[in-house]
Amino acid sequence: MSGNDVYVYAIIPAGQALPPGAVGVGSPAAALRLVDEGRVTAVVSAAPPQLRARRRDLMAHQEVLQRLTDTGPVLPMRFGTVAPDDESVRAQLARSQAEHRATLSHLRGGVEFNLKALPAQDALAAVVAEEKNVRRLREAVRRRPGYEANVRLGEAVSAALSRRAAEAGRKILHELTPLARETAPGPEVHGCVLNVSFLVDRSRGDSFRTTVQRFADRHRDHLELRVAGPLPCYSFVSSRPQRTPVAGG
Amino acid sequence: MTTTMYADEVAPCPPRAGTLYDVLELILDRGMVIDVFVRVSLVGIEILKIDARIVVASVDTYLRFAEACNRLDLERDSGSTTIPELLGGRAAKSVGKRKVRQAAESVGDTVRKAVGGDDDEDDDGNERPKKRRAPARDGSSRRRRVEA
Structure with a gap:
């Protein structure tokens, strides 16, 4: 990856502002910015080198989208979307503008x-009380305790709960x-x-x-x-x- | 405020957006994909999800369920097995509950560890899903009443 890599969070309607104080993925957290093209805007930041699905970055991604959602319609990108540079983001927005606008208006509100x-x-007692099969196996374990009987009982409990x-x-x-x-x-x-x-x-x-x-x-x-x-x-x-x-x- | 959506899990329905764990698969597997952009590799996460599957189906889990089930009996007088008593025996029930939790949580714990991964320096505790706790129950007095 080159140094220009751009992490893409979301696509929003043009004219919508960034949520104040929101920051992006990476450590230290990358600053968010907007890439405009016509009537849609991408929310991006610099992509951290060696980005992976770490807890901090997952949370940062989710938090940016959550904050954007509070202010208007958002097309959230899947976690970990990276474009080679701003130009390619603009080109994509230009190409799919109509489609993005349509989805944004579909999601509005x-x-x-x-x-x-x-x-x-909390249902173990209820399962024992109400499930005949479990009751039967539990009685069997009581009469003849053993590994096999316990596995069968546990399996039946597990199946009944599901x-x-x-x-x-x-x-x-x-x-x-x-x-x-x-x-x-x-x-x-x-x-x-x-x-x-x-x-x-x-x-x-x-x-x-x-x-x-x-x-x-x-x-x-x-x-x-x-x-x-x-x-x-x-x-x-x-x-x-x-x-x-x-x-x- | 960043911590509002990582709520405690006391209620059956935690308020606001839920924990990171609750929405993890949406963040990783949903959302818009644009072909001309690349996506980072998530290989590590996928491997650990498969590990979690093994835990679910394990004999170990069954044995824990069985133990919890048998424990329900041990908490009572050996002769009494009527259903109303079983349901009323809150002290016994709460023991069983803990066991079920332990068995059920092994899956979540594995995934949580996966997400925590090699990124521990920023784990300030807010986002880490907490162990579920049952509200304290007056088990002993309830049980006395039932057995009286």
Whole structure:
């Protein structure tokens, strides 16, 4: 890489200012600047040499996008996007200006909420009480303790926790979908039975959260819900056809 | 303020944007990709994700679940196994809970270590996801009532 490398954080509409005090990736943190081209602007900084996915840099990337999201529509770049120089950034913006503008206007007023469902952390007693198979295996261990029996019991507990969470996960997805403009499945995360992102009107963010919270309270024995948001619209900027528009959203 | 989105995890739904761990896969696997720009190598992260998968499916995890399950029994008088008692036995339940947590957290810990990686000098603790803690429960008095 040459010394001119440019780390690209986001594309925003022209005329939108940088959030005051925000800094970029690298140590010491690189200063943010804007590269304008027509009606769109790229938020960039110098790219640190030997950039990798370190905690500090991931957080810096996320923080810049989060701050930008607070002030207007943003096309977040995937972490670690580097252009050879300002000129190539300008050329790209010029080439794809219409497309970028269209996506920005599509996202206007929207934020991403990400929901993950995990097997309930507090549900062991409920699983033993309600799952026949687990009860049977537990009795077997008691009668004849041993390694094999314990593995079978543990496996059954693990499977039951996952299954119960997946069932409840389908229910919450059904409840939340009408509150969103679009949904997009997230990458598979191990340990999660559900990972899905919602494009939600900023003004409906509170009711989205409240709905999640109520559901989490009602289904403590089945799943643990983790909601993150409002986030930059990471999951709604690609042109891959995996997003699901929501009727009437 | 930079720390607002890395909230504590006491509530089932942490406020604001969640921890870095909660959005890690979005930062790494979502967001816009432009063909003419390059992306830094994320090889290390991917390898450690696969490690985490091995932990999930391990016999060790099953044995921890089983131990937690058996512990539920040991906390009670050996003769009593009725369901209401099992559900009411809060002291026993909280023991089991801790065990389930330990088993379940091994995955997250692996990924967290992966992200921490070789970059420790700036770990000021704010962003590090905390161990989940159950709210303190009045286990003993509840249990006495059940067993009375």
